[in-house]
Amino acid sequence: xxxxxxxxxxxxxxxxxxxxxQKLRQTGSNEKDVMEFIEDIEDVLAVELSKTENNxxxxxxxxxxxxxxxxxx
Numbered sequence: 769x770x771x772x773x774x775x776x777x778x779x780x781x782x783x784x785x786x787x788x789x790q791k792l793r794q795t796g797s798n799e800k801d802v803m804e805f806i807e808d809i810e811d812v813l814a815v816e817l818s819k820t821e822n823n824x825x826x827x828x829x830x831x832x833x834x835x836x837x838x839x840x841x
Contacts, residue, residue: 770795785809 771791775784792802834840 771797 771788771794773786773788774782775786777783787802787806789802831840
């Protein structure tokens with residue numbers, strides 16, 4: 769996609785994303801298109817981050833863990 773560039777670290781791994789709004793506008797994209805693209809990225813990130821979250825099989829197990837952490841009484 770024109771106007772989208774990645775920042776790479778010393779190992780060649782993608783670490784950031786640069787969005788050139790001027791280039792996107794030149795290709796006919798508008799603010800709404802850009803915002804939808806960003807929302808899509810946020811959705812993908814949310815899914816990826818949720819893979820590392822604690823999964824509780826039931827409420828009783830969740831309560832035990834949250835009490836142990838001092839989150840609830």
